Amino acid sequence: MxxxxxxxxxxxxxxxxxxxxxxxxxxxxxxxxxxxxxxxxxxxxxxxxxxxxxxxxxxxxxxxxxxxxxxxxxxxxxxxxxxxxxxxxxxxxxxxxxxxxxxxxxxxxxxxxxxxxxxxxxxxxxLAAFALTEQGAGSNPLNLAATARREGDHWRLDGRKSWCGSAAWAGVISVFARHLDEQGRECGFIGFCLDADQPGLGQGSEALTLGLKGMVQNQVHFDAVEVGAEQVLGSQFAGMAVASDTMVFGRLGIAATCIGALWRCVQLMTRYSTRRSLGTHRLWDHEHTQAQIGGAICAATALGGWVDDLATGLDQGQPAPPAEVLAAVKWLASELLGEVSDSALQMLGARGYCDNNPIGQLWRDARITRLFEGPSQTLAAFIGQRVLEQPAVIKAYLAFMPHGQLAIQRLDAWLSSERLQPRDNDRLSEQVLQLGQCVVWLMLSAQALEEHCRPWVASRLERAARDWEHLASPRFALAGLGEWVDARIGAFDRQRADEEVALDELLVCGDDA
Incomplete structure (x- = not known):
């Protein structure tokens, strides 16, 4: 053996x-x-x-x-x-x-x-779709503009959703909006499951995405859609709880998907490096190559064990992991896939850059994992802020991990650090984001890792802590910055009349904004 x-x-x-x-x-x-x-x-x-x-x-x-x-x-x-x-x-x-x-x-x-x-x-x-995101409500879903106003025994739904996966192909769409009573007063949020052919529901333009091109993502419009009580998801006053449950579980699914893609990267790097000759040696024979592939194997293995443990706990009826934990596993999986897929493309050289080989498409497709179901920076800041506000939640989770006590001691040291003293609010927000990243690696280090993975995880934890310790953020004045850059490189964006390819209004040059 x-x-x-x-x-x-x-x-x-x-x-x-x-x-x-x-x-x-x-x-x-x-x-x-x-x-x-x-x-x-x-x-x-x-x-x-x-x-x-x-x-x-x-x-x-x-x-x-x-x-x-x-x-x-x-x-x-x-x-x-x-x-x-x-x-x-x-x-x-x-x-x-x-x-x-x-x-x-x-x-x-x-x-x-x-x-x-x-x-x-x-x-x-x-097929089914999920419509939460709007142009002005991405990582902050509480900023929804879509409304569902009570009118007797039903609701009137109005609004527009963006980047809805499979919506144009779906037969049913779960939609979330602000709940207004008959007098127009706010009553929280409400969720519905709607037939895709309900009167007033319209499919909008498709997004021309960088990756995942084979899967449609499009806008959905709601114009005076009449919705009955049997279409409400959960409590009519707690729609955001339904959306949150769905998205949090989705983060576990994203992590599992990223693990498979990590193993695919390992497969492609191993095939190439053991067959590519550099003079009298194979690419595999170089220490750097083996370090890259070894790190990818450790990433896939460690993450795989973490996801397996979380899934097994759910199946055994254990309480659902804290939202911070599921945010952490999604953050780490997506960041590592971005890192490893980029290393794989680099290792394959010109072959990686050619579309007849699969790594380029994988690299493009992987980029979305760091954006949807919570962008990486948003998730890291969320974890860091939650640790500052309620450290007992993370400590309770760590306490059940095989190496949890050491992790708790490290966390206590961080929380008492002078780096987190509120001297400058802007500075502190960056410190919180970096703290969140360190806590994610700390969570992974507390797991029952394979022996060959433990040194790699420990080194990555130390790297994150070192980056946090030496954090230095430059500051630039905003006034006149856009005009200054336009003057240096020109304002040459092509304006297109058709809606499907129109440039986002937040990105056009100043005179057209």
Missing amino acids: NAWTAFAQAARPDTPAVTELNQWLQDWAGRLDFRLMDARRCLPPHLVLALGNRGVLGMQVAEAQGGLLGFSTFELLRVQRQLGAIDLTLAFFVGLNNGLGIRPIQRFGSAAAKARYLPQLATGRM
């Missing part, structure tokens, strides 16, 4: 149902051209039908609700990992339907909504 066989056997095994499904996905993927899907900006219908027929589009829907698999969270995320290794567009299309699409209906929908939608969603006869 070699070291890698022993390592594989030490990993947590898949269930037979997951092993069978993942093997089918591997075989099916060998017959698909993901580069062509990217170029055509579309997933082929026969692929969607095949996924639906296998139950992949509704993996956690129980048989009694019309599902085919009834998977646990652990099983769902293991399939997401496999999909991430195959193609990120495919993975996020499936993940959206399972998480953002089905989850709010399955957990918070009325009996009528569940009976109407779940059997069709579970088998791919209908």
Whole structure:
């Protein structure tokens, strides 16, 4: 038995149902051209039908609700990992339907909504979408402008949503808006599940995204849409709680998908470096190459164990992890995938830059993971702020980890540090963001890591702490900055009349803003 066989056997095994499904996905993927899907900006219908027929589009829907698999969270995320290794567009299309699409209906929908939608969603006869984000409400969903005003026994929904994955293909869309009573007073937020063909609901322009091109993302418009009580998700006064539950769970799915993509990077780097000759040596024989690949293996392994533990805890009925923990695992997975996919592209050189090879598309697709379900900076600042305000929450989580006591001692030292004394509010906000990043690595270091991963995690934790210690942020005056830059390089943005490719109004030159 070699070291890698022993390592594989030490990993947590898949269930037979997951092993069978993942093997089918591997075989099916060998017959698909993901580069062509990217170029055509579309997933082929026969692929969607095949996924639906296998139950992949509704993996956690129980048989009694019309599902085919009834998977646990652990099983769902293991399939997401496999999909991430195959193609990120495919993975996020499936993940959206399972998480953002089905989850709010399955957990918070009325009996009528569940009976109407779940059997069709579970088998791919209908797709689902999630409409929360707006042009002015991205990382801050509390800034929603869409409104749902009570009118007797129903609501009138008005507003516009942006970057809604699968919306133009969906049969049902979960929508969130400000709840107004009949006098127009604020009553919190409300969520609905709407038929895509309801009067007043219109599909808007598609986003020309950098990556995930095969998966449609578009605007959705609501003009006096009449919504009944049976379409409300959860409490009519707590729609944001429904949205938050959905997005927080989605972060775990994103992390699992990133793990699969990390292993794909390892696969491509290993193939290339062991076959590419540099004089009398292979690229693999260089210490730097082995360090890059070794770090990627540690990243995929450590993250994989963390996600497996979180999923297993949920399946065993343990309390849901704090929001800070799920934000942390998503932050780390997306940041490491961005780092490793960039290293892989660099290692492959000119071959990596050519679109006939897969790493360029993976690198572009991976970029979205650092933006959606919470941009990296927003998540890091959220974690840092929560640690400052309620350190007991993170300490309680760390206390149950194998190396949690050492992590708690380190956290206490940070919290008492002079770096976090409020001398300058702007400066402190940057310190909070850096604290959040350090806490994420601290959480990972407290896990039951594989022996070969522990030195790598420890070194990355020390690097994060060192960067925080030597933090230095330059300051520039805002007044006249835009005009000064325009004068240096010119204001030459091409203005297009058609809405689909119009330049964002926040990016046009000063005279046109």
